[in-house]
Amino acid sequence: MELKEVSGGQLVLSKKYGNTGLSVVTPKSEEEIQQILCTANEEGKKISVMGRGTKRGYGGVKEEYDLVLSLANYKGIVEHTVGDMTVTARPGTTIAELQGYLKKHDQMVSIDPSWPEEATIGGVIAANESGPKRLKYGAARDLVIGLRVVYADGSVIRTGGKVVKNVAGYDMNKLFIGSMGTLGVISEITMKLRPLPKFESLVLLSIDEDRLEELKAFTVKLQGSMIEPASLELVNPALSKKLLDREEYTLLIAFEDVERAVRYQEEWVAANKPDAAILSNLSSDESREFWKGFSVIQPNALKENEPADHVQATVKISSRNIQVFDILEEVRLLKQVNKAELDAHGGLGHGVSFVILKGPEEAVTSTIASLRDFVRTKQGFTTIKHLPFELRKKIDTWHDKPSYFFLFEGIKRKVDPKNTLNHKRFIGGI
Amino acid sequence: MFFTKKKKTPRDPTIEHLADIVGKKSILYKKEDLLSYDCDGFTIHKAIPKAVVFPKDTAEVAAVVKYCSAHKMPFLARGAGTGLSGGAIPLNGEVIISLVKMKNLLSVDFENRQAVVQPGFVNLKLTNSIADKGYYYAPDPSSQYVCTIGGNVAENAGGAHCLKYGVTTNHILGLEVVLPDGEIIEISENGLPDAPGYDLLGLLTGSEGTLGIVTKITVRILKNPEGKQTVLAYFDDVENGSQAVSDIISAGIVPAALEMMDKTAIEGVEAGTYPVGHPDDIEALLLIEVDGIITGIAEQIEEIMNVCRRWNVREVKVAESEEERGRWWANRKTGFGAMGAISPDYLVQDGVIPRSKLPEVLRNIRKISEESELRIANIFHAGDGNLHPLILFDSRKPGETEKALKAGSDCLKACADVGGSITGEHGVGIEKIEEMRFIFTEEELEAQTNVRDVFNPDGLLNSGKLFPTPSRCMDVKKVM
Numbered sequence: 001m002e003l004k005e006v007s008g009g010q011l012v013l014s015k016k017y018g019n020t021g022l023s024v025v026t027p028k029s030e031e032e033i034q035q036i037l038c039t040a041n042e043e044g045k046k047i048s049v050m051g052r053g054t055k056r057g058y059g060g061v062k063e064e065y066d067l068v069l070s071l072a073n074y075k076g077i078v079e080h081t082v083g084d085m086t087v088t089a090r091p092g093t094t095i096a097e098l099q100g101y102l103k104k105h106d107q108m109v110s111i112d113p114s115w116p117e118e119a120t121i122g123g124v125i126a127a128n129e130s131g132p133k134r135l136k137y138g139a140a141r142d143l144v145i146g147l148r149v150v151y152a153d154g155s156v157i158r159t160g161g162k163v164v165k166n167v168a169g170y171d172m173n174k175l176f177i178g179s180m181g182t183l184g185v186i187s188e189i190t191m192k193l194r195p196l197p198k199f200e201s202l203v204l205l206s207i208d209e210d211r212l213e214e215l216k217a218f219t220v221k222l223q224g225s226m227i228e229p230a231s232l233e234l235v236n237p238a239l240s241k242k243l244l245d246r247e248e249y250t251l252l253i254a255f256e257d258v259e260r261a262v263r264y265q266e267e268w269v270a271a272n273k274p275d276a277a278i279l280s281n282l283s284s285d286e287s288r289e290f291w292k293g294f295s296v297i298q299p300n301a302l303k304e305n306e307p308a309d310h311v312q313a314t315v316k317i318s319s320r321n322i323q324v325f326d327i328l329e330e331v332r333l334l335k336q337v338n339k340a341e342l343d344a345h346g347g348l349g350h351g352v353s354f355v356i357l358k359g360p361e362e363a364v365t366s367t368i369a370s371l372r373d374f375v376r377t378k379q380g381f382t383t384i385k386h387l388p389f390e391l392r393k394k395i396d397t398w399h400d401k402p403s404y405f406f407l408f409e410g411i412k413r414k415v416d417p418k419n420t421l422n423h424k425r426f427i428g429g430i
Numbered sequence: 431m432f433f434t435k436k437k438k439t440p441r442d443p444t445i446e447h448l449a450d451i452v453g454k455k456s457i458l459y460k461k462e463d464l465l466s467y468d469c470d471g472f473t474i475h476k477a478i479p480k481a482v483v484f485p486k487d488t489a490e491v492a493a494v495v496k497y498c499s500a501h502k503m504p505f506l507a508r509g510a511g512t513g514l515s516g517g518a519i520p521l522n523g524e525v526i527i528s529l530v531k532m533k534n535l536l537s538v539d540f541e542n543r544q545a546v547v548q549p550g551f552v553n554l555k556l557t558n559s560i561a562d563k564g565y566y567y568a569p570d571p572s573s574q575y576v577c578t579i580g581g582n583v584a585e586n587a588g589g590a591h592c593l594k595y596g597v598t599t600n601h602i603l604g605l606e607v608v609l610p611d612g613e614i615i616e617i618s619e620n621g622l623p624d625a626p627g628y629d630l631l632g633l634l635t636g637s638e639g640t641l642g643i644v645t646k647i648t649v650r651i652l653k654n655p656e657g658k659q660t661v662l663a664y665f666d667d668v669e670n671g672s673q674a675v676s677d678i679i680s681a682g683i684v685p686a687a688l689e690m691m692d693k694t695a696i697e698g699v700e701a702g703t704y705p706v707g708h709p710d711d712i713e714a715l716l717l718i719e720v721d722g723i724i725t726g727i728a729e730q731i732e733e734i735m736n737v738c739r740r741w742n743v744r745e746v747k748v749a750e751s752e753e754e755r756g757r758w759w760a761n762r763k764t765g766f767g768a769m770g771a772i773s774p775d776y777l778v779q780d781g782v783i784p785r786s787k788l789p790e791v792l793r794n795i796r797k798i799s800e801e802s803e804l805r806i807a808n809i810f811h812a813g814d815g816n817l818h819p820l821i822l823f824d825s826r827k828p829g830e831t832e833k834a835l836k837a838g839s840d841c842l843k844a845c846a847d848v849g850g851s852i853t854g855e856h857g858v859g860i861e862k863i864e865e866m867r868f869i870f871t872e873e874e875l876e877a878q879t880n881v882r883d884v885f886n887p888d889g890l891l892n893s894g895k896l897f898p899t900p901s902r903c904m905d906v907k908k909v910m
């Protein structure tokens with residue numbers, strides 16, 4: 001495919017989030033992806049890779065590339081072997097499409113990232129997105145078993161395979177998961193599947209801000225017990241107000257198992273909860289509705305509906321399990337001295353928290369800075385995974401470079417020596 | 431006389447330098463001492479190392495590596511030496527850096543469910559050290575009572591209970607690594623998720639000691655499940671057993687383990703150290719374990735028993751005590767070694783197939799057995815399609831070792847041909863180098879060696895492993 005043929009010569013994507021291009025191409029086959037990359041690479045052109053664009057606010061200090069390669073139209077299920085519980089999908093397939101298809105077979109991809117109706121599986125894998133169920137199921141790295149990747153020079157490399165257990169050669173899958181499209185264009189993803197849970201429910205425990213310690217003690221007790229929640233997500237009062245109309249800390253305890261086991265665990269929670277905590281039980285249907293609402297709380301670069309003088313940001317924080325309490329408490333303190341709206345939730349047990357900031361630019365940026373300082377004192381990692389382009393020029397959205405950053409550079413140099421793909425999108429300007 | 435002898439064999443300066451680093455008592459260099467390091471669990475190929483050093487901490491590892499690197503001297507890491515693909519064999523007369531003296535449990539953090547261990551710490555010791563608090567370390571290779579966690583990381587080891595809980599890579603949270611030039615790096619020092627940048631934890635795990643030497647490991651520990659129940663099912667027909675495996679999985683059950691043995695394997699384990707009295711005329715047995723919340727287990731066990739009955743099981747029973755369960759597992763976990771009771775030698779293979787191809791591949795393996803006139807026993811992780819054909823042979827008979835190797839390779843071909851892999855947990859090492867071509871193109875192999883070169887540009891660390899290169903293959907063939 002000639003670049004000229006597909007380029008409209010105009011800017012199609014709004015500039016607000018950067019990562020745009022002089023033209024957008026939407027290949028419909030792997031051969032087209034190969035041709036586009038090969039040509040661009042030879043001509044020294046720079047490509048921004050995207051799925052549907054929910055994460056255009058995630059990293060990147062280039063406003064414009066020569067070309068945006070959108071995988072939105074390269075979609076569909078390539079192969080689903082029901083008995084093997086594996087599926088192979090093209091990158092542009094949305095999470096909702098994938099789950100909808102698998103549901104007919106009582107199976108699922110065990111990942112629950114934000115914006116399932118719009119987020120593509122390719123984007124989710126490339127950005128290493130995860131949701132609250134990560135506690136039970138792990139992250140993208142735990143479910144991807146094979147990839148097809150188009151390298152910048154147009155060659156196609158298969159990594160991993162189609163079987164659920166495989167140690168032949170290096171585990172190259174891992175290189176591409178979370179690499180933000182800087183190493184290659186993922187053109188096919190093979191994942192292992194899980195059966196749909198036989199039964200699920202969600203227990204909500206809400207407690208007054210001043211009594212967070214009691215919820216913490218309960219959490220420690222629960223984690224030391226035989227209870228096996230699928231998620232154990234702590235939600236701050238501001239977010240809890242929006243989701244549940246309860247301005248209190250709320251713990252989301254999800255169960256997925258056979259019904260008897262779920263009921264038994266619900267009873268355990270009821271019997272052991274802090275006296276002051278209000279408990280409510282959501283049924284299977286209600287909990288699914290709840291999670292749907294939960295999946296759209298983070299800013300999405302495709303929806304730009306906030307007032308012009310407000311900015312939105314999402315900060316992802318990695319900490320130890322129990323430090324999630326400290327992080328959410330810090331958010332509460334920051335809120336008292338700050339004009340930004342701060343919604344936050346964090347996964348106990350896996351340690352990934354998200355803070356969503358909305359408000360005047362100054363308030364958002366200063367809160368991000370304070371939050372970062374705080375997380376540094378806890379030896380955690382912060383990544384700003386959503387921020388308008390203008391601010392990304394001022395604030396490094398990635399965590400500090402590790403001492404072994406030269407290995408990242410070495411890998412990038414070997415795989416994409418001409419910096420054709422997503423140049424400067426990733427940590428340290430890779 | 432003592433003096434003259436000493437004069438006759440002047441000490442090699444390399445040995446002196448290495449001894450300065452690790453201490454005179456922590457180095458082996460005499461031929462007779464080196465002999466036990468000429469191979470690992472893959473005994474068909476042998477080579478003598480230059481020396482074996484036993485550093486006691488990361489700094490000593492780094493100093494040895496720096497010395498080797500500066501003098502362009504090949505080196506490699508070694509744990510317990512139980513690897514089954516020859517990864518720790520010093521093909522190039524390496525200096526072997528044995529991690530067995532770095533065998534401490536450094537810390538356990540129950541609240542955050544992490545433990546930090548040195549690489550020489552033995553797998554099972556971790557579970558034993560935290561069992562009293564109700565915790566365990568999930569990856570359970572059958573060699574767990576001797577193999578090291580460093581070796582597990584290098585091989586991305588699996589085990590019977592990895593079906594539900596994942597293999598080593600799913601449990602590694604942080605690594606300290608000595609790079610091939612001696613630099614020490616810490617990846618995700620505190621075991622936090624999603625360390626910024628490319629996922630080097632994931633890349634290093636399973637890299638078979640070719641990218642760096644792991645000197646400290648942060649692992650996830652799990653709370654013991656509330657309950658577990660184990661089912662044993664005997665089948666008169668392998669196909670029925672395979673169908674039962676499929677149906678258990680299709681029923682939406684995620685067993686903690688789902689293992690299978692065929693007739694020859696059963697003959698072996700019954701002649702071994704832990705016989706349990708399996709009937710000698712069945713064609714296959716399944717060992718199935720379900721764990722989790724106690725009230726939820728019974729109905730899953732019921733469903734599993736029904737599936738087995740639907741597939742004409744001869745007998746199916748639930749372990750009635752922890753003691754009985756323990757005996758069934760000891761019988762299974764010592765399965766490889768038990769082959770020694772029915773054959774002078776055996777070669778363990780390790781292919782993976784899509785579960786649905788089980789009957790077809792088992793038929794093909796039977797054919798390979800008939801053609802090679804060697805018996806092949808199958809013990810395997812049926813739940814995830816990870817086969818272990820055990821090829822029984824007698825190395826004293828001329829030509830039989832070669833025949834066994836060929837049969838092993840053919841088994842892997844049979845796996846690759848149905849879209850599977852040539853190794854699920856034992857690694858490529860030197861054993862399966864040629865077979866890498868069954869599943870990867872030249873370009874794909876190069877993509878991997880390109881990554882290796884970023885870490886190990888001079889190829890001094892464990893070279894000649896994993897990847898076929900035209901010259902290397904020739905070498906290997908010659909020696910064999």
Ligand SMILES: Cc1cc2nc3c(=O)[nH]c(=O)nc-3n(C[C@H](O)[C@H](O)[C@H](O)COP(=O)(O)OP(=O)(O)OC[C@H]3O[C@@H](n4cnc5c(N)ncnc54)[C@H](O)[C@@H]3O)c2cc1C
Nearest residue numbers: 509510511512513517571572578580581584588639644855
């Ligand atoms: C009877 C038996 C049963 C087995 N069952 C299983 C099983 O169920 N599942 C399974 O997965 N495997 C199994 N194995 C294979 C073997 O035990 C595993 O591969 C194990 O992980 C190897 O550990 P080790 O300490 O013996 O490593 P070694 O054999 O000493 O080394 C293996 C490789 O790792 C490298 N290495 C070792 N330590 C380090 C380090 N610190 N840093 C970097 N590289 C290092 C070596 O260079 C070598 O390439 C079995 C082996 C036997 C003999």
